[in-house]
Amino acid sequence: MVKLHRMLMVGMAFVIYFITHMLRSQNNVATSMMDDESSLSSTNTARKQRTTKVLIARTVSPSEYEHVVADVHRINSHHQEASSSAAASSPSSLASTYLAESMSQCNLLHNSSSTITPYSNGSKTFPNHVLCDPNNYNRNNQTIMGMEEENENNYLTVKADFLLLARNAEVANSMSNLLASTNSSSTSHEQCCDNVEIVDVSLGENTIKIWNWIQHLNEIRLYDYDYVWMIDGDIDLSSLNWHAFWQQVKLIRPKICQPAVIGNDKGAHGTSHSILNYYGDSRVLASEVAIIELMTPLFEVDTWLGYRDVIANQSQDLLNNLKKGGEDCFDLAWCHYAKFNMVGEQIWPPKKLGYRPSAPTYATLDYDATVGDNVGSNGGDNGDNGDNNNSSTTVAKKKPFEGHNSCVVLYQTPVVHMNKKSLGKGRNFRKGGTAVCKYFRENYRIHWAIKSVYEVFVAPA
Secondary structure (H helix, E strand, C coil): CHHHHHHHHHHHHHHHHHHHHHHHHHHHHHHHHHHHHHCCCHHHHCCCCCCEEEEEEEEECCCCHHHHHHHHHHHHHHHHHHHCHHHHHCCCCHHHHHHHHHHHCHHHHCCCCCCCCHHHHCHHHCCCHHHHCHHHCCCCCCCCCCCCCCCCCHHHHEEEEEEEEECCHHHHHHHHHHHHHHHHCCCCCCCCCCCEEEEEHHHHCCCCHHHHHHHHCCCCCCCCCCEEEEEECCEEHHHCCHHHHHHHHHHHCCCEEEEEEECCCCCCCCCCCHHHECCCCCCEEEEECCCCCCCCCEEEHHHHHHHHHHHHCCCHHHHHHHHCCCCCCHHHHHHHHHHHCCCCCCCCCCECCCCCCCCCECCCCCEEEEECCCCCCCCCCCCCCCCCCCCCEEEEEECCCCCCCCEEEEEEEEEEECCCCCCCCCHHHHHHHHHHHHHHHHHHCCCCCCCCECEEEECCC
16 A cells, blocks of 8 residues: 555656646747747737648759759748848848739739739739738638638748759759858858758669659658658749748648749740640639649648558559659649549549639639539540530539649749750650550559649639
8 A cells, every 4th residue: 555655646746747847848938939929020920820841852953953052042031031020020021022022913913904924024923813812911810711821921931941852963062062152151140051951862873753752752751741842953943922822722722733834934835734834814723633743743741642652552563664764644643642542533624724703712601513514525625614514513512622622733823944854755764654654544544634624713703
């Protein structure tokens, strides 16, 4: 009994100590947070959501490393300047400047006589209806979208780390030296490049992009991240409206998505897939599609890891062809996984890309979802936009975007593709691509559905 009594006393003492320690810790944390918050601007004080963490993985060739390093500095400067109380409240900060430039163009969206394009108006500050909706502001924390974070400063709340996959040792050394030289000359008190890891993939004797994603973007590396973003080295990430892009990602919450693609100049090549290029009607914000291409896919981490596990358990023939550089249909397959878990036949997207007044919009509480819209013999690529089809059948009411957030392209936050064509596409690449696509078609009934969409998301009328 004495022994039991002592054990109980020790146990009670430990519990009392633990509770006291936790209360002190919470008090210290709360005090620290209050001190930190008091030094931030009122905008940043009001934010509620924790930081969204994204790992940006980029495959980098010799002709790409300089602008990839420039992208690192640009994205890091967003977060560092926005995190600084002085910079956050300064009208000259990058975040304030970009947001002000975007907002100054909002009137053009509602002026039918105005022509607005990301080429003439600048893609990094290109406005859109979500960003410019006056209902997004001064609403006492109540939102028409049922969200609390769409008004946050995404220059502050989205924090990026970088994994740079250098194709050879020379590229790895060049990036390391360039990052070190620019960091040493920086006047910032923060180390600008502590969040950058450089890997020379030639040491693994395989420089194939997809294979290195599978090898390096694993559960251990992605622990504690919300998103992983694979971006080719010839994508100009600095051309993206960072705040507006993440605003729509947080709104729609796609499993996989990408910004629309544009070339360096009007008429220059963006992407070969028409439904993934910038769409000129500003009312069309996004669409759910059957393909998010390999150029710049953003994944929820759980979606990527799930798809990676599926691939790892496939036949050795498929894995060997991926090692050779085969990639055809790989980006269709991950959308089949995101929408249907790769079960059954991939359903053809039934609608043509275009504005439909009846399409879901972020401002509606619910909408009449329909089936049978605009389904043609080849899956809908030859149909109209769906409004004039009398065969539609109304089904249950749904919330906006519910069931339509598997693979989403965001049209009004385009990014520039410089199209450097640094990847050599030899015989093994083409042969492996054919074999990979054949495998997915035969085993998972993947379709080459690259011209039509499952649904479009539009601005309120």
